[in-house]
Amino acid sequence: MLPLIGGVLGYFFQSGKSYRLPALFIGAGLIQALRLLTIDPEVIRWSWVPGIELGIYIDHLSAVLVSLVYFISLLVHIFSMHYMCGDPGLGRYWFKLGFFTTSMLGLLISDHLLLLFVFWEMVGFSSYLLIGFWFKETEKATSARTAFMVNRVADAGLIIGIIVLITMFGQAYISELNPIENTGWLTFAGIALAIGAFGKSAQFPFFGWLNKAMAGPTPVSALIHAATMVTAGIYLLVRVYPVLTPVALYLVAITGALTAFIAAVAALFQNDIKAVLAYSTISQLGYMIMGVGVGAYESSIFHLWTHAFFKAGLFLAAGNVIHFMHKANHDVDGQDMRNMGGLKKYLPFTFLTYLICGSALAGLPLTSGFLSKEGILGASLDAPVLIVPALAFVSALLTPFYITRQILLVFTGEVRKGLHVTNETFNEPWKPVKMPFALLALGSIWIFSSFNPFNAHGWYLGEYVFGPEEPVQSPYGIIVLMSSIVLVAMGIGYAYTQFKPGARKALEYKNLVEATGAIRFFLSGWAIDRVYAFFNQGTLIVSNFAALVDRKVVDRLVDGAGLMGIILGKGTGLFDRYVVDGIVNGLAGLSRMVGRTLAKIQAPGIQTQLAFMLFIMVLMIYWYLF
Amino acid sequence: MMAIPLIYYLLLSAFIFCVGLAIILIKKNGVFVLLGIELILNAANLNLVAFSKFDPTLDGQVFAVFSVVLAAAEAAIALAILLNIYKQYRSTNLDELNQLKN
Amino acid sequence: MTLNILFFAFAAMIVVPLIYLLITKNIIRAAFAFAISLLGMAAIYVLLNAEFMAVVQILIYAGGIVVLLIFGVMLTKRSGDEGVFTAHHQVIPGVLVSLAFFVLLTQSIFDVNLAWGEEVTSTDQVKQIGVLYLTDHLIAFELIAFLLLMALVGAAFLAKKSDQ
Numbered sequence: 001m002l003p004l005i006g007g008v009l010g011y012f013f014q015s016g017k018s019y020r021l022p023a024l025f026i027g028a029g030l031i032q033a034l035r036l037l038t039i040d041p042e043v044i045r046w047s048w049v050p051g052i053e054l055g056i057y058i059d060h061l062s063a064v065l066v067s068l069v070y071f072i073s074l075l076v077h078i079f080s081m082h083y084m085c086g087d088p089g090l091g092r093y094w095f096k097l098g099f100f101t102t103s104m105l106g107l108l109i110s111d112h113l114l115l116l117f118v119f120w121e122m123v124g125f126s127s128y129l130l131i132g133f134w135f136k137e138t139e140k141a142t143s144a145r146t147a148f149m150v151n152r153v154a155d156a157g158l159i160i161g162i163i164v165l166i167t168m169f170g171q172a173y174i175s176e177l178n179p180i181e182n183t184g185w186l187t188f189a190g191i192a193l194a195i196g197a198f199g200k201s202a203q204f205p206f207f208g209w210l211n212k213a214m215a216g217p218t219p220v221s222a223l224i225h226a227a228t229m230v231t232a233g234i235y236l237l238v239r240v241y242p243v244l245t246p247v248a249l250y251l252v253a254i255t256g257a258l259t260a261f262i263a264a265v266a267a268l269f270q271n272d273i274k275a276v277l278a279y280s281t282i283s284q285l286g287y288m289i290m291g292v293g294v295g296a297y298e299s300s301i302f303h304l305w306t307h308a309f310f311k312a313g314l315f316l317a318a319g320n321v322i323h324f325m326h327k328a329n330h331d332v333d334g335q336d337m338r339n340m341g342g343l344k345k346y347l348p349f350t351f352l353t354y355l356i357c358g359s360a361l362a363g364l365p366l367t368s369g370f371l372s373k374e375g376i377l378g379a380s381l382d383a384p385v386l387i388v389p390a391l392a393f394v395s396a397l398l399t400p401f402y403i404t405r406q407i408l409l410v411f412t413g414e415v416r417k418g419l420h421v422t423n424e425t426f427n428e429p430w431k432p433v434k435m436p437f438a439l440l441a442l443g444s445i446w447i448f449s450s451f452n453p454f455n456a457h458g459w460y461l462g463e464y465v466f467g468p469e470e471p472v473q474s475p476y477g478i479i480v481l482m483s484s485i486v487l488v489a490m491g492i493g494y495a496y497t498q499f500k501p502g503a504r505k506a507l508e509y510k511n512l513v514e515a516t517g518a519i520r521f522f523l524s525g526w527a528i529d530r531v532y533a534f535f536n537q538g539t540l541i542v543s544n545f546a547a548l549v550d551r552k553v554v555d556r557l558v559d560g561a562g563l564m565g566i567i568l569g570k571g572t573g574l575f576d577r578y579v580v581d582g583i584v585n586g587l588a589g590l591s592r593m594v595g596r597t598l599a600k601i602q603a604p605g606i607q608t609q610l611a612f613m614l615f616i617m618v619l620m621i622y623w624y625l626f
Numbered sequence: 627m628m629a630i631p632l633i634y635y636l637l638l639s640a641f642i643f644c645v646g647l648a649i650i651l652i653k654k655n656g657v658f659v660l661l662g663i664e665l666i667l668n669a670a671n672l673n674l675v676a677f678s679k680f681d682p683t684l685d686g687q688v689f690a691v692f693s694v695v696l697a698a699a700e701a702a703i704a705l706a707i708l709l710n711i712y713k714q715y716r717s718t719n720l721d722e723l724n725q726l727k728n
Numbered sequence: 729m730t731l732n733i734l735f736f737a738f739a740a741m742i743v744v745p746l747i748y749l750l751i752t753k754n755i756i757r758a759a760f761a762f763a764i765s766l767l768g769m770a771a772i773y774v775l776l777n778a779e780f781m782a783v784v785q786i787l788i789y790a791g792g793i794v795v796l797l798i799f800g801v802m803l804t805k806r807s808g809d810e811g812v813f814t815a816h817h818q819v820i821p822g823v824l825v826s827l828a829f830f831v832l833l834t835q836s837i838f839d840v841n842l843a844w845g846e847e848v849t850s851t852d853q854v855k856q857i858g859v860l861y862l863t864d865h866l867i868a869f870e871l872i873a874f875l876l877l878m879a880l881v882g883a884a885f886l887a888k889k890s891d892q
Contacts, residue, residue, distance in 0.1 A: 629731075630731055630732060630735050630775070632842060633837060633838075633842075634735060634739075635772070635776070636837045637834060637837060638739050638742065638743075638772070640830060640833035640834055640837065641743060641746070641830065642742065642746065642765075643829075643830075643833070644826045644827070644829055644830040644833070645746045645747070645749065645750055645826070647825070647826045647829060648750055648822055648823055648825075648826035649749065649750060651818065651821070651822030651825060651826065652750070652816050652817065652818065652819055652822040652823070653814055653816060654814050654815045654816065654817055655755060655814035655815075656804075657755055657797060657800050657801050657804065657814075658755060658758065658814055660797065660800070661749075661758065661759070661762055661797060664762075664789070664793060665746070665762075668766070668769060668789070671769075671781075671785075672769060672772065675773055675776050675778045675781050676776060678778070679776050679777060679778070684853065684856055684857060684860060685860075687778050687780065687781055687853070687857060688857060688860050688861065688865055690778075690781055691780070691781065691784055691857075692868065692872050694784055694785065694788050694789070695788070695872050695875075695876055696872070696875070697788075697789075697793065698788050698792055698793060698876065698879075699875060699876050699879030699880070700879070701792075701793045701796055701797070702796065702879055702880055702883040703879050703882055703883050703886070705796055705797070705799070705800040705883070706882070706883040706884075706885075706886035706887045707886060708800055708804060709800070709803055709804065709886070709887055710886055710887075712803070712804040719814075719815075
């Protein structure tokens, strides 16, 4: 509850120094959460209506994740002081942030599945509020709505799964879930629950919303993408793991691997600094989901933990870059990487953070990301079908490629767009704000996760969360280790040759920005580039395709169609546009119908309202009496 | 003298109450709704008096008289308000009163 | 036995006008039906040995409130068009909800199994009530008197303001 109180206070005392209040409350909550770490698993129940008991359940997993959420939330609060400074809706912002954090914490500690669902919805709703924070811009409001609606579709899956679990199997408490006989209904429930988790964790086919969620303030993106909302799906899957049937797990693993691959491909072609991060998040979430699917949920939680650190670091750093771009040059789009370049000079500290966190994302040895990712990769080899490890390893190659590309494009080379750096104070955020960066970057180094930089099962907290595990000696251990290092090295090396300062592609990237209308020139420039085509025909085709989609989107924006196009890889753009939007539209129609019916409660007058009220009252009395 | 069971009074009172409720829900006219409220109050009074028959202290009747007085006060005020509303909207139809301020 | 017959007669005197009240759309007729059922209730009070209540009922309800209601109807009558008639809406849900509530009430009445003691038949109830008012319930009595006064002044004020 503390974040909410802090948020409310922050809302009411917007002036002066009071913006520190919410952060203070989060800090207090963090201390509380650390205290939680020391206690034994605990179940608290209270009766709600006769026959149904709600409860909260805190075990080591919850305690660790609660601390994590508090920690990231605290850092985001601190960073927001810098990033959101001077925004007129600041009080509102604190309130929403507090609301969101509170819902997320509730989600992590609730025991009854229905309670979990309630918090699940609250998380969805508060994220809608946060994404649509700048609701005056129609595009952003639309993005928030789309994100919300896509989530709702998946939530339908979740509630169906919960209902089946409760009514058919009588398993309503997370702490009491146990394996039961494998029936068709159980598979159905498992798949439904998995769909719910896919929605929250932005998995195929629901990943479209995460990119749109980028419309929110950047610290919010850090909070949503790093520690909280998207990991709710993983958390749910880990929790319901005992009741997932092999078929459901199979589906989960395939979806995870597929998402990891699709999103990694999509991330290769993004121009928006936040969009790259968004797709990389989706890709990493795909890893986690896949990990659960192949039974390595420990590695998934481990990856969740490390991912929270380096992704929050990346987002905050990106936020800093955007902040800087906005201040330095008002005329250009501050999120477009085509306008950036050479920022190392101006933002050395941010660059350092970005570099460390980015290498963790890439899975470079000696970083936390390497450890956790390797655990998942190793486990993926146990998957029933070959496609899962295949996609996983390909994604592991693509990940270092796109993050290296991004770092090189943003921070190195020449400044592509004239920056008016008038005041040196713009360059780096003030001191207290550096703290989150430093903490997150440090958290991305191996030593804070596991003493041995090459032992994927050496997570400090692993034993604490899941109890002592028998040492699993994977037959592929050393092969996985070597191959992932090789893959990372290949990805980074290739990206570096392509995008190093002064390289042809880096220069062409600049061309693109000077005249967006001159994409034709850009394309023809590529066509001449026989050498490049010779080396990598495949990439050229995909790139051309992406460029085409890009042009389409640009044209559409010019035409004022106002559609937020997503530049996805092969086919995913089409899929997203037709299938996801179709579902969204269909759902919108359905909800409009339901809404019209229910609106009668509100609309005609006091007597109708009274009738409904009495009706509910009579029902409740019946419920209580009989 | 054969006593009438208390339950008869209670049933009668329940019936009056529910008719009052139905009138409040169904009728559009404000005066009618007021009438429904009076009926509900009456049902309560009937219960009070019926119970007080089995209570030597007569508190039930005392309370019932209070509630009658309250009903009278309420009716007077409500009708005055209705008059004002009529002045404002030229109607006493509750559905048409959808503004707090015009 | 006679008592039973009397009770049912008076109950009918309440129930029949109430049903008419529910059906009719004419407010004036409704007000008179209401008056009849109020008289029936007064008779029931007499059966309950509560003569004072019966008198109060007739004086205040039948004499006061019904007249007030009729005045209200007359004053808010829309000249010309539908007059003293009112419309119904949401008849089915309204009746259904009320019926459900009625079923609920009867069910609970039967379920409660009220254990009541001896009937008390006192003779000089009016005197007893008077004594009670001025002793045990003195503060409440004064308060309710004050409230009534305020209500009437307030009503007069509201009505007067509407004239201007």
